[in-house]
Amino acid sequence: MPHWLLKSExxxxxxxxxxxxxxxxxxxxxxxxARNFLRxxxxxxxxxxxxxxxxxPGVAGVARITRAAHTDDLQFxxxxxxxxxxxxxxxxxxxxxxxxxxxxxxxxxxxxxxxxLPEWADSPLTRKGSRLSVLPVTPEQxxxxxxxxxxxxxx
DNA sequence: GCCAACGTTGGC
DNA sequence: GCCAACGTTGGC
Numbered sequence: 563m564p565h566w567l568l569k570s571e572x573x574x575x576x577x578x579x580x581x582x583x584x585x586x587x588x589x590x591x592x593x594x595x596a597r598n599f600l601r602x603x604x605x606x607x608x609x610x611x612x613x614x615x616x617x618x619p620g621v622a623g624v625a626r627i628t629r630a631a632h633t634d635d636l637q638f639x640x641x642x643x644x645x646x647x648x649x650x651x652x653x654x655x656x657x658x659x660x661x662x663x664x665x666x667x668x669x670x671x672x673x674x675x676x677x678x679l680p681e682w683a684d685s686p687l688t689r690k691g692s693r694l695s696v697l698p699v700t701p702e703q704x705x706x707x708x709x710x711x712x713x714x715x716x717x
Numbered sequence: 718g719c720c721a722a723c724g725t726t727g728g729c
Numbered sequence: 730g731c732c733a734a735c736g737t738t739g740g741c
Contacts, residue, residue, distance in 0.1 A: 569726095569727090571727090614726080616728095690728095691733070691734040692727095692735085693735060695726085
């Protein structure tokens, strides 16, 4: 099963917010590479939920895909910050998925700690300058992150 | 098709 | 809040 990592700014929507709401549409992705990964996701896929632009950036918990990619309607809403006037309704440009909270990490697994894991040496997350907000995670990376957080594997 | 200018991301 | 790095846009 593929694994993923989703970035979110905790000041806007953090892992505790996901736990509070239960399920959340993952909309507003407006980057083609990230969108293409969203489109590869299947219901049941597990994700690391990452806090970016935080005082302590890192993984805050595990989430699960509860709905595969479908049209992100915000692209057609002129009042939305995610409105895209160039998107053709007969062939929508942007997709979203839906996620739910699975388990919070006991403490945020910091980017610094992730960089120390050999499994994560080659990842868009740890690559300098990379801003990709949706990215694939190998089973080894996923397992190493959980182990470093002190959690057993999740199925 | 090039590339400068721009807006955005995200660690620090 | 700063600013390096990036993706996108649009003039040419």
